[in-house]
Amino acid sequence: MPRTTAPGNGGTRLVVVRGNSASGKSSVAAGIRDRFGRGLALVGQDNLRRTVLRERDVPGGANIGLIDVVARYALDAGYHVVVEGILYADRYGDMLAGLLRDHRGVSRCYYLDIPIEETLTRHSSKTDPDYLARVTELELRSWYRERDLLPGGVETVVGADSTLAETIDRVMRDTGLAGLPPRID
Template identity: 75%
Template sequence: MTAVRVGTAETRLIVLRGNSASGKSSVAAGLRDRFGRGLALVGQDNLRRVVLREHDRPGAANIGLIDLTARYALDAGYHVVVEGILYADHYGDMLARLRADHRGRTHGYYLDVPLEETLARHAGKPIADEVDADRLREWYRPSDLLPGGVETVVGADSTLTATVDRVMLDTGLAGLPARDR
């Protein structure tokens, strides 16, 4: 397959991965709040569960939709945060192609939260009524890192504020202006 370059040298692509209740969506929202306009959030849960209403499985349609959405936003000049569980065996090839095709800086983060902490955090979420602890245990994959050392591992001891600060600084977003419209 021929590479199709996306984005610009100035766009940032940030991939936030981790198990359920690891803080991915909170970090993504914190980045958006901190940066302002011009940062697109491409959430796996929204595209997979809401838009397509599909189960997470290898080769599912949401994988391509996540890829297309991120590429479209990058080409439109947005910085992009792709966030979700994004199992390495299901999404790894797509993420590798997206990373390789992006003209700008790309940063990956894996939010590493132990199962016990995942269960405790999940218990306080609205979805806890739909997804019980046994299901969460089935979904949990310890250290589901992408190959090649392309992700920075962020431990459960990193606060939300500290994690957002780190990503803002690592990616250079902290020094870039938001869109004015």
């Protein structure tokens, strides 16, 4: 399928979920997909950067273009897309701005604004002991960026007072995904 400059169509939905480590981005993205069903692609920064490319998060990293290409490809194939990750504004902002500008359907961005202390609490509740041993409080603090919002006010800020279910409900409503059927094929 050839890449178009204007990905998707009037019926596709593009959702961007950003925030600090342990803010709940992956849980929100998985919840949206579970709620919607088939026909919604998850484009996870961690999967493409760490698993596919085994790349560190650096300015100009190859994963930035890969996230863009995968999201565009899925939109062109008729999938709704959720792009999720820390996606620092200074590194990923231009790519995200281009994707949002070019997408022909409904696009919405969400920033999970979770204070550092809540981030540490959420992180400590993870059940993978290997991950907890690898990712320390010191690392979480060094990665943390307070309100690292994209320019132009394009993001809906979701605070720590919004439960996982409430956040998923909000995204489903705001984007119109709640009223759309999943793919059958």
